[in-house]
Amino acid sequence: MIEVKNLHKAFGKGAKRVVAVDGASFVARDGEITGLLGPNGAGKTTTLRCLYTLMQPDSGQVLVDGIDAAADPVVVRRRLGVLPDARGLYKRLTARENIDYFARLHGIETQTMHARREALAEALEMRDILDRRTEGFSQGQRVKTAIARALVHDPKNVILDEPTNGLDVMSTRAMRTFLKSMKAEGRCVLFSSHIMQEVAALCDRIVVIARGRVVADESPDALRAQTGEANLEDAFVKLIGTDEGLAA
């Protein structure tokens, strides 16, 4: 379970100061898929970066399974599987070596590592590319490898920053199936997106974020009821008060 309480984060000083996150609070529960939905520049990536302790919030608190991220960042990172916005692979290593590197950094025993890697390769349908160097991988193959290395330590909580970015239709569908299977395993899945249909099709809960604030935190049905719009996209536009940034 991931809890975010009154998170604030700003960059720069004086006139150049930009407030990225301005008092965001929400909860992502185990066995649910939570979607962080918002237009470009709404503060999704910054919020997630505070969650996986890459950044320190100016104020507010992040709890992962009840553990304070500020107090014990290493333990929190151990409980998280993270697919960041930046998902570069090591080009001169094979997909297998990329995955094993992260497994070793997690301190996983060799046998467990083999078992986990094979299971993930099966689930992500990437067995055929395991022993190829990742240089020249397609976007889909790269995302698969990045997900496998992020989940090789079997984390209870999974954070994905725009996981379907740049994927084609088939890969996107495979990704959705994979997210659902993680939910079925009882994990807490939190992902960000600016794509309406994706969030609607997957999420048990939608957290709408705009200008660094949470403007709604509901199930898709409740969201439609709250705004009085039958269509989720209209509901979304109504919530954030502008259609800027939706074109993407």
Added chain:
Amino acid sequence: MNAALTVFLKEVRENLRDRRTVINTLVTGPLMAPLIFVLLINTLVTRELSKAEAPLALPVAGAHYAPNLIAALKQDNVDIKPAPADPEAAVRNQDADVVLRIGSDFAKAWDKGEPAQVEMIYDASQQDARGSTERLRKLLDAYDQRTGALRLLARGLSPSILKPLAVADRDQSTPQSRSGMMFAMLPYFFILGGFIGGMALAIDTTAGERERQSLEPLLANPVPRWKILAGKLGATTAFAITTVLLSILAFAIVGQFLPTEKIGMTLTLGPRFVAATLFVMLPLAALLGSLQTLVAAFAKSYREAQTYLSLLMLVPIVPTLLLSVIPVKTQLWMYAVPLLGQQVTITRLMRGDPVPDSALVLCFVCTAVAALLASLVTARIYHSERLAISA
């Protein structure tokens, strides 16, 4: 397995797969010093030998005014040539090293016993012409003194009254010390070797990793950042040390075949030279690795990092230049200064001068402390938030 070791092994493996890095570490870096010295020595030896033995080609204007002088020069292995139309221009254009001009009133002054003027036309800024000029000056001086002595004798005086002072040269330089002066640049090439060996990794593990967007996922792992940095620094230092080791070995081997004794020099390149040089270079490789990583961590991109590091590469040349321009007496504190200490140690070892073990240890410890401090500063930079964020 320890996280730092995991990072170290991954960086080594990844970079061993990069052909350019491997060539820099194993070939370019180590071979640079020996190759430059083979070239330098060979040019120098051939030039010195050919200049000393070959007849001196000398264009002379007005040779017929001084037949006795010309005859004496010819006896001293000088090949008299007709002068070019404009001697000054010929010297400036480097068509001639030196031109001798004898005026038409030479014979008249000579017969009267007055100083007869000859002109040496040369360009003192031409290093290459210096040998010919010196040689001609010596021949003219000798002829001058010979004739002067004969004239005194003809008047019944002893030539020694013109020599109230007798100066005798007692040069205390040994063949080793002469070669040491010439090889003052060598330590820089060892240091440069280590620099080249570590450079690719310093960039690749920081600015490169950020540019390829793999730093953020890496830092999301449950490993303290200083451990990640330790692994990366270790890999950079390991490559730098490999280059330095190969560089020293290559030089020790090639040095045996350099024809240095032909110009009266000997190099001391025994096992002690190899061991002591490696000993003082070890912490320096670590220090350079930290500094390179530190500088590369500041850079926004791979290219920027390369530019900064190229500038950083010029820093080690400062003590080398200082010591070759201002040759000061070696003092104990010099061993304590990183770069200067290595410079002094290696130069003295090559010259065959004694370097006490305590000085070696002082050099090692002080450079190691500097390396540690640089690592700590780099670790601080690594903890900053903006380091991880790509783009």
